[in-house]
Amino acid sequence: MTDQPGSWGRLVARFHGEVPAGALEAYRRAGGEVYQLLDELEQRRANRELAGKDSWSSSPSAQAALLCGWNAFSLQLLGDQLLQSDYDADPRTTGFVPPVTSHQALAFYGQVPGWLGRARQALASESFQLDVAVPSPLPPWVAAEPCPRPHLAAMRGALAQLRQHADAAEADFHVDLGTDERKRAHDRIHEVLAEAQSAASYADRLWAPEVPRGIHEEIERHAKRAVEAYYLLGQLYAMPAVALQRPEPTGMPGGSAGPPPGQPGFDPWVLTDPATREQWKRDRSAQQAIGTLWANDDDPRRTLSLQGEVDAAVARGDIAYALDRSGRPVGHYFCCPWSPIYEVRRPVVIGGRHLRQMQQFTLDVSAEDVPRGGRFRREVLVGNFNPTNEVDYCIPGRD
Template sequence: MVAFFKGDVMGMPDETGRPTLLVRMTAKLKGEVRADTLESFRRAGGVAYAEMQRAEALRQKLADEGANLWHVEPGVSSQLLCAWNAFVLQSIGENLLDADYSADPRTVGYVPPVTHTQVTACFDEVEPWSSRARQAAGNSSLDLSATLRLPADLPEWAEADPCPLPHLRGMLAAARAVRQHAEVALGVFEASVQDAEKHGRDLQRLRQLAAEGSTAADYAEGLLEADPDPNLHEAIEERLQRALEAFYHLGQLTAMPSLIARYDTGGQVAATPAPRKLATPDSSGFDPWCLTSPRERATWRKDPRAHQSIKELWEFDPDPAATLRIQDEIDAAFAAKAIDYARNGSGSLLGSYFCCPWGAIYVVRRPVTINGRRLRQGQQFTYEVDADEVPKGGRFVRRLIVGTFAPTNDVEYCDPDGEHDF
């Protein structure tokens, strides 16, 4: 069995007035969908900013009083954390919308599917976090760490290849806004620590997390200074995702420092076990089928066209060691039982991805990091390796595809000449 990535695109009804025919036609040609419902949620989500203002005032009050956040009432920490989460989610959604509108005023009110999906995912979580912040403000004994998995992760990132440039600029704008508030919160937090020697390791972990986020954001901003080649979009997107995730966690940890020790030891995001090292093509122990799903290798080995595809894939790989390093991490995560082979709704194994080299479809059993990407429990993913664009001057693709997969009868062989066979 082979599987393919299945994504969803949502279209929303218009409630603010019918767009002009030109706007509708332009949006249709660009493949964009209506965003009017998102605009309704944007307006309603303004409560997140009010909660953030209350939280920042509370944070400053605690600092002025010399309060130790390790020992404040649980409702205080819960309020700070929940207000932060609502603010970050609202900021990401709004910046994504605004960046797309600014990029092409002809289609204001319409956005690409990837932007629509991502903004929807963010706005959907603003109200619950805002509500929790208000509940905590009214109940000083409310300890949300007892009922929620904290620190919480951002919603799953929507996939697009390549990611639209306005979407990347929106992510960058969100990262700037979130970073500024996160760094201020960290500064206030550090100034309020009364026993720096006792909590030294925790403070170091927070500074490390801040450095991780700021470095990724700065690097992405440098790549975005000029209109980057589409081949760079994925690299920029990955760094912006990493930056936003780091700042999102940083704000939660400064709000509820009791979470830091667990975060530091992998309680939230498990570290990838030390990987083994697969043999490279220039060594005698090299297995050209090492990227192919182990359960289906015997079947693919019987296919002469598959043999040719695998051969060409490695011939066009400019850095086989980099390709194998990611597979090493996947294999190590599988050996540690952090991931397993994915199954469909009826319990049958999904098998391999439909494109050469036909890698396995996995499901995450516990949080793990692979190729610098945090994967969450329940997510499905596969490892895509593609050489088809290399002869045309394009890039060699190595990436994790995260999403929902479904069975298909289609098969794609490696074809650098540009003629795909199915």
């Protein structure tokens, strides 16, 4: 259990603009299962080696378990290292972190349950089929200028462990190179290995307790490249056939989600989560909120087109309604029009925004800023969404 800061520590944290780390602490506590899973999977890999099998001859479900387990471990490790490195840098503010650290750690932690759940399913069922395009990229880095020094320490600490486990996997990676496909996959995997080792080693050689800002940025660049490469490498060791796959984002026009206001067939609830749509229809405040939303929309065809892109992506299987670890829907955004929370299964472009596998998003459509001279908002909102009892009708001019 993390020691909480005293009144002086809280004052220092507030002075530095730091935010409570309660959610991060919860993710860290839950991570014990991830490390147990990694031990189990590495033992299974060793047993496979003793049985004379290689990565190609393992069952699809066994490969999926290793891949998903590696991703869950890597992301949990990165989140844990970010949190601990910040605490180590200033123990007075333990329990608080800078906003950029919170955002980055949540980006890592937020994807852990999805990968962990899939790994467990793959271990439990020989017929398990992975529903996410792989290899999957690391969640995006949160922009920070300059990169906080504890972040560099976290990446270096994570790299040491990623490298250790990747080396163990490489030692067991004996592939029958009987086909051209396997030879090409083998070559690609070793290219990624060389990139990971080179970037990590160069970042280490540049490291010193105190370095000029330019060198600091150079260390950051190489460390990030190494982390990304090791994240990919572990997936390729687990499922070598995907070494030849490079999923490209789709983004075909989806058409409109329906006719605009004033035309026959217009549905003002088309943006609302289908699972709770009838509930909102019976809510008088929600009726007012939806009516006000469309009355203030300066380009409803564009809004309906954005929803059409989402609907088309669902139909293609590029995205799906986000589920929690228990398989229940995450639900909808708290603000009118209460759009569903989606999870990306394959790389896709929606509303001009490139979305990566396992990212969660919703549509943020709002007229709240219009009375103050602001613009009508219609955009893709990416984040880590958690259940809440908060409801916002987002009616302009109403607090």
